[in-house]
Amino acid sequence: MFIAPSDAATIFSSKFQNTIAEISETSKSDVTESEQENNTCRTSWNRNKIIELINLYKCHEHLFKSTTIRKDKVWDMTAQKLPTHITEQIKNKFKYLKQKYLEKKDNMSYKSSGASGIKFDYFNKMDDIFGQDPDVHPVSTASSLQGIQLAAKTSSIEKEESSCNTDEEMVTKKSEKLKIKKSKSVKQRIYEQNYKDREAKKEKRRNELIAQQDAALQILKDIAVTFANLSNIQK
DSSP states (O other): OOOOHHHHHHHHHHHHHHHHHHHHHHHHHHHHHHHHHHHHHTOOOOHHHHHHHHHHHHHTHHHHTOSSSOHHHHHHHHHHHOTTSOHHHHHHHHHHHHHHHHHHHHHHHHGGGTOOOOOOTTHHHHHHHHTTOTTTSOOOOOOOOOSGGGHHHHHHHHHHHHHHHHHHHHHHHHHHHHHHHHHHHHHHHHHHHHHHHHHHHHHHHHHHHHHHHHHHHHHHHHHHHHHHHHHHHHO
16 A cells, blocks of 8 residues: 555654653653652741641640540641641641740749740740640649748658659650650651652653653654655655
8 A cells, every 4th residue: 555755744743743742741740740749848837837737736625635536537637727738747746836835834934043034936825725734734732831840841842742843854854755756767767658659650750751752763763764665666
């Protein structure tokens, strides 16, 4: 069957253009997804987002204290209201805010002794949530003792309580350090797994792109051979 040169050029040109379009679309998709991943990793917390997070926690406070729903589920519900951040980022950010609140709270207790003040912009909002929490602001159980004859005994009791508080603080700090270390370890594993998944997707797209480029080159070769054969036939 004889194919006119103009028809052959039209057929191969159309096929070549479709292949090039597929390559371009694949490359564009790869770049777009990569940009989205980078934007997610680089999403920062501004003041409005932090205030929104604190307000959401306050709204869900009864759920966090509930014994019928897991805290992870409540964090996921919170994350749905903050789509710019993932659940893990939200949990870590609020833990950091609570830690800074506790530091400010302790600092206020010892400020009369001459300790320099700690600045924490969100103290009032956090205090609305944790201000009456016994774990944060324990209720004093020491009774008011009267009489000069009980002064020495009172002093001894205060020293023992101070010693117990110091021991508890040391245990609490160690526990917090272990939790932070564990949290960082989990976060690191998640980051590494996400990185591996992204690299695997990129490698797959590279291979697809190379295959499409090879197909495009083969089409060019076919066009060249076809025109060469047509030239020989016309001679």
